[in-house]
Every structure is written in structure tokens, then in C-alpha cells.
Amino acid sequence: MNAPSLFLDRDGVINQLRPNDYVTSPDQLIVLPGVPEALAICRKYFQHIFIVTNQQGIGKHLMTEDDLSAIHQHMTSLIGPIDRIYHCPNLVSDHSFRRKPNIGMAIQAKHDFPDLQLSQCLMVGDTYTDMLFGRRAKMKTVLIADDNSLACTYPHLVDFHFRTLIDFANLYVAPLLGGH
Numbered sequence: 001m002n003a004p005s006l007f008l009d010r011d012g013v014i015n016q017l018r019p020n021d022y023v024t025s026p027d028q029l030i031v032l033p034g035v036p037e038a039l040a041i042c043r044k045y046f047q048h049i050f051i052v053t054n055q056q057g058i059g060k061h062l063m064t065e066d067d068l069s070a071i072h073q074h075m076t077s078l079i080g081p082i083d084r085i086y087h088c089p090n091l092v093s094d095h096s097f098r099r100k101p102n103i104g105m106a107i108q109a110k111h112d113f114p115d116l117q118l119s120q121c122l123m124v125g126d127t128y129t130d131m132l133f134g135r136r137a138k139m140k141t142v143l144i145a146d147d148n149s150l151a152c153t154y155p156h157l158v159d160f161h162f163r164t165l166i167d168f169a170n171l172y173v174a175p176l177l178g179g180h
């Protein structure tokens with residue numbers, strides 16, 4: 001049996017949200033407290049770590065694919081390596097199969113990493129869309145949120161709830177490491 005892998009949403013999990021705006025340049029990406037430390041713990045347990053992120057700022061021509069690559073290069077210089085970063089540039093109105101809550105990015109990961117067992121993976125995100133994506137892809141879901149309103153509204157979509165990624169790493173992942 002393969003070790004589980006981890007799927008992470010980006011905005012609101014790895015980096016600070018920009019209310020009503022997109023991260024369109026590296027200087028706008030502010031990593032949330034404890035995220036590098038959380039990922040260091042996660043790397044000890046999960047076989048792969050992926051980011052799956054909707055970035056319709058590209059579809060809106062607010063940034064280019066090259067801008068996003070520069071943002072992600074800067075991000076990984078701050079948080080450490082990520083096995084693969086998947087993004088969907090499409091607009092909501094495009095109804096892309098890649099765009100969460102559709103599961104195209106999970107299917108792509110399974111294609112790229114054939115050993116992946118999605119039913120053993122975790123999806124960590126901060127929105128309803130992330131939870132639905134995880135559920136549709138047969139993963140366990142982890143909500144990152146300050147309060148429990150989303151978890152209470154959609155209990156069938158949320159398996160675990162933590163306030164921050166470092167809480168998830170310390171309280172959920174670290175105990176699984178046992179004596180390793």
C-alpha cells in the first residue's frame with residue numbers, strides 16, 4: 001500500500017488572501033505564519049505534496065503564465081520544494097474540468113504519478129470549493145478556517161478542521177509519524 005499524498009490549496013492555506021484581488025506578482029505573495037515548518041513535518045509523512053490552485057487572474061489577463069511561474073518560484077524559495085504545482089487559468093464561465101471543484105487537477109496528478117491512490121490522499125483547503133473538490137476526488141478533506149461556520153454548514157464535506165496549516169501539521173500529521 002502506498003503512503004498517502006497531500007493536496008494543498010494555495011491562497012488562504014499557504015499564503016495570505018488578498019481580499020477581492022489576486023496575487024499577480026511575487027512581492028504580493030505573503031506566506032502565512034508556520035507554513036514552512038508545517039510543510040517540513042508533512043514531507044516526513046506524505047509521499048508527495050501537490051498544490052492545486054485556481055488562478056483565473058490569468059484568464060482575466062491580470063497576469064500571464066510567466067508571472068505565475070515567477071510567483072511560484074518565489075513561493076518555493078520560501079516554503080521549500082513542492083512535488084508538482086497544478087493550476088487552472090480558466091474563468092469560472094469557461095466551465096473547465098480543471099477548475100475546482102471539478103477534479104481535473106486531481107486526475108492530472110494521478111496521470112503524472114500513477115502510484116497515487118486518491119482515496120488515501122488528503123485535500124487541504126480553505127473554501128467550500130476545495131472541500132467539494134476533495135470529496136469528488138474521493139479524498140479525505142481538511143478545512144483550514146478561523147471559525148467552524150463552513151464545517152458546520154457542510155459537515156458531509158469536511159472530515160477535519162484546523163485553524164492553520166501548522167495546527168494541522170502538529171495535531172494531525174506529527175502524531176502519525178510515531179517513532180519515525
Ligand SMILES: [Mg+2]
Binds near residue numbers: 010011012013125127
Ligand atoms: Mg483558497
